[in-house]
Each structure stands twice: as C-alpha cells, then as structure tokens.
Amino acid sequence: MESLEPHQTQSDQAVPAFLRTRGLGMDFGNGPVLHGVDLDLNRGEIVGLVGPNGTGKTTLLCLLMGMLRPTVGRVWVAGRPVAALSRRRLARNMALVPQDLEIGFAFRVREVVAMGRYPYLGRFRVPGHEDLAAIDEAMSLTDVQALADRTIDTLSGGERQRVLIARAIAQQTPVVLLDEVTANLDLSHQLEVMELAVQMAAAGQLVLAAIHDLTMASRYCNRLLLLAEGRLRADGPVRRVLTADHLQRFFRVEARIDDAPAGAGLIITPRLSSAKPWPTPTSQNVGI
Amino acid sequence: MVLTEAPRPLFFVGSGLLVLTMLAGVLVGPAAISGEDLFRALIQPYWSLATDESAIGGQSDWQTVVIWQVRLPRVLTGAMVGAALAVSGAVLQGLFRNPLASPSVLGVASGASLGAVLAIFFGLAASQIWALPLFAFIGALLTLFVVYGIATHGGHTPVATLLLAGIAAGAFNVAMSSFVLAVALENWEVGKSIVYWTMGGLEGRTWDHVLLIGPVLGLGLALVMAYPRDLDALLLGEIQAASVGVDVVRTRLVLLLVTAMLTAAAVAVAGGIGFIGLVVPHIVRLLSGPHHRWLLPLSALTGALVLVAADLALRLLFAANEIPLGVVTAAMGAPFFLFLLLRQRGLMSL
Numbered sequence: 251m252e253s254l255e256p257h258q259t260q261s262d263q264a265v266p267a268f269l270r271t272r273g274l275g276m277d278f279g280n281g282p283v284l285h286g287v288d289l290d291l292n293r294g295e296i297v298g299l300v301g302p303n304g305t306g307k308t309t310l311l312c313l314l315m316g317m318l319r320p321t322v323g324r325v326w327v328a329g330r331p332v333a334a335l336s337r338r339r340l341a342r343n344m345a346l347v348p349q350d351l352e353i354g355f356a357f358r359v360r361e362v363v364a365m366g367r368y369p370y371l372g373r374f375r376v377p378g379h380e381d382l383a384a385i386d387e388a389m390s391l392t393d394v395q396a397l398a399d400r401t402i403d404t405l406s407g408g409e410r411q412r413v414l415i416a417r418a419i420a421q422q423t424p425v426v427l428l429d430e431v432t433a434n435l436d437l438s439h440q441l442e443v444m445e446l447a448v449q450m451a452a453a454g455q456l457v458l459a460a461i462h463d464l465t466m467a468s469r470y471c472n473r474l475l476l477l478a479e480g481r482l483r484a485d486g487p488v489r490r491v492l493t494a495d496h497l498q499r500f501f502r503v504e505a506r507i508d509d510a511p512a513g514a515g516l517i518i519t520p521r522l523s524s525a526k527p528w529p530t531p532t533s534q535n536v537g538i
Numbered sequence: 539m540v541l542t543e544a545p546r547p548l549f550f551v552g553s554g555l556l557v558l559t560m561l562a563g564v565l566v567g568p569a570a571i572s573g574e575d576l577f578r579a580l581i582q583p584y585w586s587l588a589t590d591e592s593a594i595g596g597q598s599d600w601q602t603v604v605i606w607q608v609r610l611p612r613v614l615t616g617a618m619v620g621a622a623l624a625v626s627g628a629v630l631q632g633l634f635r636n637p638l639a640s641p642s643v644l645g646v647a648s649g650a651s652l653g654a655v656l657a658i659f660f661g662l663a664a665s666q667i668w669a670l671p672l673f674a675f676i677g678a679l680l681t682l683f684v685v686y687g688i689a690t691h692g693g694h695t696p697v698a699t700l701l702l703a704g705i706a707a708g709a710f711n712v713a714m715s716s717f718v719l720a721v722a723l724e725n726w727e728v729g730k731s732i733v734y735w736t737m738g739g740l741e742g743r744t745w746d747h748v749l750l751i752g753p754v755l756g757l758g759l760a761l762v763m764a765y766p767r768d769l770d771a772l773l774l775g776e777i778q779a780a781s782v783g784v785d786v787v788r789t790r791l792v793l794l795l796v797t798a799m800l801t802a803a804a805v806a807v808a809g810g811i812g813f814i815g816l817v818v819p820h821i822v823r824l825l826s827g828p829h830h831r832w833l834l835p836l837s838a839l840t841g842a843l844v845l846v847a848a849d850l851a852l853r854l855l856f857a858a859n860e861i862p863l864g865v866v867t868a869a870m871g872a873p874f875f876l877f878l879l880l881r882q883r884g885l886m887s888l
Contacts, residue, residue: 317780341783348778355773355828365771369783373764421782 266329268293268456269314269425274323276309283309285480287323291458293424296451298471299460300491302501305477307460308349311427314458316340327425341369344425345418349433351410356401359413363389366420388419391446407434415443419450426450428459432466444470468492469515476500492516545826545836552839556617559846563613564605566853571609575601607744615743615807616849616863617842618751620814622758622804624841626797627815628822628833629762632769633793634697640816641801644700644794645681645707647815650805651736652711652718653677658732659718671750671806678802681707682794695790738809738864740849747807754803759838761796765789766830773828811864813871814841820878 267290274287284306291297299307312318314325316332325332327343335343345366353362366388367381377385389395392412402410411431418426428447432440440463447457447470461467467474467488474491476484478500484491497505503520510517565571579602623641630639641647653673654663662669685707689700715736723729768789771779780786804811818841819833826832848866 312777315781317777337780337785338783341781344781346777346781348775348781351775351778353774357770357773357828361770361829362774365767365774365782368767368771371767373767417782 266326267291268328269458270326271314272324274310274313274325275321276306276313276318277321282321283480284313284320287477287482289475289482289485291456293454293456294451295473296447296457296459296471298467298474298488299458299477300462300464300467300474301477301483306480307477308429310477311346311429311458311460314427315344315346338369341421341423343423344427345421345423346427347411347414347418347429347431349430351414353402353410356403358398359394359400359402359405360385360389360398362402362413363394363416363420366417366422369421384420384422388416391419391449392416393442408436408439411435412439412443415446419446423455425456425458428457428461430460430462432461432463440466464492464518465510465515467515468518469510488516492518545832548826548832548836549839552836552843556839556843556846559843559850560613560617563616563846563850564609566850567604567609568857569601569604571601571605575599576605578602579605611745611748612740612743612849613846615747615751616740616846618748618755619740619804619808619811620818620841620843620845621838622751622755622800622841623811623814624818624822624837624844625759625762625834626800626804628819628830628837629769629793629797630815631819632772632830632833633790634701635773635775636697636701637820638816639701641797641804642708642812642815644704644797645685645711646678646704646798646801647805647810648708648711648715649681650674650678650802651810652715653680653802654735654806654809655715655718655732658735659722659728661728667746668750671803674806675799675802677711678798678805681711682798686791686794695787734862735809736864737862738811738867739862740808743807751803751807754799758796758800758803759834762793762834765793766834769793769830770828809862809864811845812868813875814845814867817871817875817878818844820875 269289269291271287271289274284274289275282276284287310299310301307309318313320314327314332316325316335316337319333327335327340332340363385364377364381367377367384370381371377386395389398392415394409394412394416397405397409397413402413405413411434415428415431426447428443432443435443444466447459450457451472459467459471461471471488473486474484474488475482476491476496483500484496492507494505494507497503497507497518497520501520503522505521506519508517508519561576564576565573627640630641630644631637633639651674653676654670656677657663657670657673662673685700685703686695689695689703719729719732719736722732768779768784771782771784772786772789776786801815819837822833822836822840826836845863845867848870849863852861852863852866
C-alpha cells in the first residue's frame with residue numbers, strides 16, 4: 251500500500267493528524283452549508299459522523315475527498331493539502347463507499363471490485379498478480395465470492411452494498427469513508443459491515459462513517475462527530491457526544507439513554523420533544 | 539485482461555461481414571464490375587493509374603478507374619463515417635451514463651451541419667474543397683464550447699444541464715440552417731445542394747474525403763481507446779469514478795473534444811446521417827456487455843458495417859431515384875430504436 255509521507259506543516263500539534271481540516275467552510279451560494287470545521291482524525295480510529303438530515307454530512311465527505319473545493323479552509327491528508335493532489339494520488343489515500351447506488355449496467359461483480367485498482371494501474375496496463383490478489387481478498391472479506399460472476403444489476407441492495415465495500419477494500423487506502431452504508435442492509439449484514447469496519451481500523455485504516463443509526467454508531471465507533479446546522483457541535487468519545495442534552499438541542503428529540511447489555515453501546519429511546527397535539531378537524535375545514 | 543474475456547467471435551464475425559459488405563459495395567453499381575475486374579484493379583497500385591485524358595486507351599481499363607476513383611473512396615468514406623459516428627455515440631453514452639446521448643443530442647452534429655451549410659451558402663464549398671470540412675469543425679467546436687461553457691459552473695457540469703443546453707443549441711443550429719436554406723432557395727442550385735447535403739449521402743465521394751476523415755478517425759480512435767477504464771468507472775457515477783481516481787473533469791473535456799472532432803469529420807464528408815451514433819452502440823452493448831474496452835472498437839466496426847450496408851441497400855433497391863443515405867439510416871434506425879425501448883420496458887417479452 252502506498253501512502254504519502256507525512257511532513258511537518260504549520261500546526262498546533264507535534265505530529266499532524268492523518269486527515270486534518272482547519273476552518274473548513276462551504277457555501278453553494280445560498281448561505282453556508284458548512285462552517286469552521288476543524289478535524290484531526292488518525293489511522294486506527296472508527297469515527298462516526300452523526301447529525302440530522304441536511305446538515306452537511308455528505309458535503310463534508312465530498313470536501314474531505316477533494317471532490318468539492320471548499321469556500322474557505324483547507325484539508326490535509328498524510329500531511330499534504332488535498333487540493334494539491336491528483337485524483338489518482340487521492341484515490342490511493344481515500345476510498346468512498348456511497349449511500350446506495352443504482353447500477354443499470356451489466357458489469358460483473360468481480361469487475362466492479364476490480365475498479366478499486368484503478369489508481370494503481372497505468373492507462374494501458376492490465377491488472378497484475380498483486381491486483382488480482384487484492385481483488386480476491388476484498389471479495390472474501392465481504393463474502394461476495396459466490397457472486398463474482400453475477401452481474402451487478404441482478405443483485406439485491408444488500409449484496410450490491412457489500413460489492414461496493416469490497417471495491418473500497420481492494421483500493422487499499424489508509425482512509426475509508428462510508429456514507430450511510432448500513433442504511434439498506436438487513437440486521438445481519440449491518441453487523442457484518444460494522445465488524446468489517448472494526449477489522450479495517452484494527453489493520454490501521456481510518457474509518458469515517460456517516461451514520462444515522464445512533465445505536466449502531468455507539469456500539470462500533472470509538473469516536474463521534476456531531477454535525478448540526480453546518481457546524482461541528484461535538485467531537486469525542488461516544489458518551490460525551492450522545493447526551494440527552496445534545497439530542498434535545500440538535501435532533502429535537504427527548505431521549506432516554508441506557509447502557510446496552512454486554513457493553514454493546516447505548517440504547518437510545520427517543521420521543522419528539524416538539525410533539526404537538528393533532529388538530530381536531532372542525533366542520534369548516536372538513537371537505538375543503 | 540484476465541478479468542474480462544475478449545468477445546473474439548464478435549470481432550471475427552464483425553470484421554468478416556465488414557470486408558464482405560465492402561467488397562459488395564465495390565462490385566454493385568450502375569456499371570457492371572466483375573470479381574475478376576476487382577481483383578485486377580486491387581493488385582494494381584493506385585499511383586500507377588493513368589489520370590484524366592490519358593486514362594482512355596492508357597494502361598488502365600475503365601473498370602479499374604471506376605473501382606479506384608468511384609467505388610473504393612465511396613465505400614471507404616462510408617465505413618469511416620459509420621465508425622466515427624458510432625464511436626462518438628458510444629463515448630457520449632458512457633460519459634453521461636445516458637442511453638439517449640448521441641452526437642446529435644449535444645448539438646454537435648447540427649453545429650457541424652450549420653457550419654457546412656454556411657460554407658455552401660457563401661459559395662466557399664464550391665471553390666475550396668477544404669472550406670466545408672473546416673466550417674463544419676468550427677461549427678461543431680463552437681457549439682460544444684457554448685454548450686459546455688453554459689452547463690459548467692464552478693468546475694461542475696451537471697449532465698441534465700448539459701443535455702438541455704445541447705438540445706437548445708441544437709434547436710438553434712437547426713433553425714439557423716433552415717433560415718440559411720430559406721434564403722438560399724432564391725438561388726435554386728445553391729438551395730438544392732444544401733438540401734441534398736443536409737440529407738446526407740456518399741454520392742461522388744473522392745479520395746479527398748477519405749484523406750480528410752481517415753486521419754481524424756485514426757487519431758480519435760487512438761485517443762478514446764486510452765480511456766476505456768475511465769468510461770467504465772464513470773458508468774457507476776461521477777462521484778464513484780472520482781473516488782477511484784478518475785479525473786472526471788479532464789476525462790470529460792478530452793472525450794468531448796474527441797467526439798466533436800469525429801462528428802465534425804463525419805458530417806463534413808457525408809452530411810447529416812442520423813441514428814448511427816444512437817443505435818449502433820446499443821446493439822453492440824446488447825451483444826458484448828458494457829465494457830468500453832470492447833464496446834468502443836466493436837462500435838466502430840459495427841458502425842462501419844451498418845453504414846456501408848445501408849449505402850449498398852440504397853443502391854440495390856433505389857438505383858433509379860436519388861434517395862439520400864440519411865433517410866435510409868433514419869428509416870432503419872428509428873424503428874429499431876423504438877424496438878429497443880419496448881424491449882427495455884419488457885413489453886416485447888410477453
């Protein structure tokens with residue numbers, strides 16, 4: 251696996267974090283979507299990115315990947331500014347697994363996984379032994395070998411998601427970004443995906459997962475980022491981020507937070523805090 | 539490539555059919571030419587042909603002259619126009635993940651047409667053989683830059699905006715061409731040549747046309763064949779392609795320029811020939827799968843085959859009338875495309 255040599259930049263830390271942002275802000279022209287985000291993420295962490303809908307989680311992932319140019323602020327990966335790296339160099343450092351992807355073309359599963367080797371292949375080079383080994387390993391880790399010769403448009407949502415995760419694993423990057431990857435999976439596959447994230451982190455990868463399921467996040471992440479209204483509201487261990495106060499202020503729910511049995515994270519029981527009584531229809535507004 | 543087997547049978551069958559159709563294209567015509575004449579003509583180098591006045595009674599018989607001066611350039615031009623249009627369509631459909639993309643949808647083909655129509659109108663095409671292709675190039679490139687420029691904002695080019703801008707620019711180009719034509723009709727000869735040129739055809743194509751489109755096609759094919767993996771990745775979406783390392787902006791710009799160049803060359807030598815760029819890549823994709831590594835060369839092969847066959851059919855069936863080739867390709871292509879649409883909706887599988 252090739253990654254960039256970290257080198258010292260002007261920083262408030264002795265060793266800059268592997269993935270770092272300062273003053274990151276994004277404005278698409280209708281007011282800021284993200285504002286003043288400072289992040290220091292290191293290899294070996296599983297970081298959950300939580301927050302209500304439309305608070306800029308996907309925008310943040312796109313900025314980290316260098317797919318959007320921030321209005322203000324900067325992103326560094328492995329000590330290098332993301333804006334200065336070619337797409338190919340970036341792809342050797344960061345892989346993205348998307349939310350859900352309809353693929354209407356009849357590529358075989360193995361070929362989709364093989365696309366993860368793109369950043370390592372010259373324009374006219376065919377995949378070598380190393381590439382094929384990486385593809386096989388990724389398929390076995392995600393349990394999609396049995397599907398290898400199926401075409402991607404015939405798979406179920408869960409199977410397709412695992413293929414896309416395999417593709418990101420084949421990319422062999424120090425950073426893996428997961429954008430709501432468990433959203434379309436059944437329980438056992440959700441757990442499998444999160445266990446994979448644990449393995450990736452154990453192997454020294456930085457996993458940053460945007461995730462809606464707070465229970466799942468509390469169980470598998472060792473650090474959470476809470477993003478709300480375009481700002482980073484909390485950053486730290488699960489119990490410091492998932493507090494009744496934060497859930498009230500940023501998710502607009504009253505929540506009871508309990509320890510799950512066997513140390514499996516937290517159980518969050520939410521209730522709408524702004525719950526209003528249903529309007530009773532009067533004779534005037536019935537049948538308008 | 540270990541991962542994807544080359545569809546060798548398709549290449550063999552396609553090449554075989556193309557060679558046979560091209561031979562038939564050389565043999566069939568108002569002047570009867572036998573296989574023996576063809577063999578004799580082909581072993582005689584082109585440069586040893588006597589030209590013009592000395593041809594009569596010189597060392598070349600009339601069959602050899604017809605084959606070298608009339609039939610071969612016509613068939614070769616047709617093959618290369620078909621290949622250029624089909625490859626352009628295949629690239630654009632992959633680039634925009636849109637099965638409806640084709641050189642005409644982005645307005646590039648009508649831009650080339652407008653340039654060519656202007657060249658005819660101002661009488662430049664009649665005096666200068668390079669004027670028409672040059673104007674077609676300029677028209678295609680201008681349209682492409684306007685469409686691409688309007689649709690691009692902050693380094694992003696949303697596909698929907700691009701297609702809409704292309705349709706609008708295409709409508710403008712067609713309107714301007716019609717305007718020029720309406721004005722030109724005062725002079726019947728100019729008007730008639732514009733009308734015939736617009737409808738497309740391979741009548742009277744010469745080695746100048748072959749020499750014009752040949753290098754453009756060669757260069758274009760070489761360039762697009764450097765991008766099959768990028769196009770494959772783009773089929774999974776812009777963000778997915780970028781996340782595996784595809785430089786989406788640059789890839790798109792390079793490939794758009796190449797398709798504009800190919801389309802302009804095709805339009806310049808053969809006029810408006812529709813549906814090849816739209817339909818051929820679909821047929822090939824059904825047979826070969828979505829891999830651009832095979833889809834692009836097979837589209838070139840099939841595009842060449844279809845256009846030469848259409849021209850041949852035209853000469854066999856309507857020898858007496860001057861039916862333009864563009865009419866035949868549209869008449870064959872449109873129903874086929876509708877059939878594909880029905881099939882996709884599952885209606886035909888009942």
